[in-house]
Amino acid sequence: MPTIVVAAGSIDADGRVMMQRRPAGKAHAGLWEFPGGKVEVGEAPSEALVRELREELGIVVDVTSQCSIDFAATEHVILLLFACRCWQGDMIASAADELRWAVPAYLAELPMPPLDVALVQRMLDQRRLDRFTL
Numbered sequence: 001m002p003t004i005v006v007a008a009g010s011i012d013a014d015g016r017v018m019m020q021r022r023p024a025g026k027a028h029a030g031l032w033e034f035p036g037g038k039v040e041v042g043e044a045p046s047e048a049l050v051r052e053l054r055e056e057l058g059i060v061v062d063v064t065s066q067c068s069i070d071f072a073a074t075e076h077v078i079l080l081l082f083a084c085r086c087w088q089g090d091m092i093a094s095a096a097d098e099l100r101w102a103v104p105a106y107l108a109e110l111p112m113p114p115l116d117v118a119l120v121q122r123m124l125d126q127r128r129l130d131r132f133t134l
């Protein structure tokens with residue numbers, strides 16, 4: 001059964017998206033990803049995202065402030081991407097070695113895991129990345 005992974009495109013007031021760089025020693029080390037992680041047994045995806053954003057960035061997000069926007073999958077992983085525009089607290093990296101606000105149109109220029117490359121490319125092709133700036 002594939003692992004379900006939830007990830008957040010957190011969007012700031014200027015329409016930029018928060019990306020984090022995976023640290024050495026982890027799968028996909030050095031690549032930029034949307035903050036998030038694996039859904040645990042018994043969790044709803046939105047609850048898992050609230051937990052992951054608290055653990056990884058130290059922010060508090062309400063389940064109702066997230067909106068599921070796309071997904072990408074292999075036989076091993078299903079990656080669910082949410083947009084998130086409201087949170088409490090300042091973002092501090094605890095699972096990443098660097099955080100960066102990225103302009104959506106330039107996301108594809110960051111080295112990313114294969115699933116993210118596919119996801120971002122599809123959103124660019126479908127001109128849906130500007131949703132991030134709505």
Ligand SMILES: Nc1nc2c([nH]c(=O)n2[C@@H]2O[C@H](COP(=O)(O)OP(=O)(O)OP(=O)(O)O)[C@@H](O)[C@H]2O)c(=O)[nH]1
Pocket residue numbers: 005006007026027028032033034035036037038039052077079113114115116
């Ligand atoms: N968070 C996140 N994970 C992603 C993305 N794209 C992608 O392929 N993944 C993969 O999904 C998996 C998520 O695992 P993770 O290590 O972040 O999960 P986790 O926070 O639950 O950590 P843990 O299993 O080390 O406790 C990794 O293999 C990661 O490389 C993405 O955009 N965000």
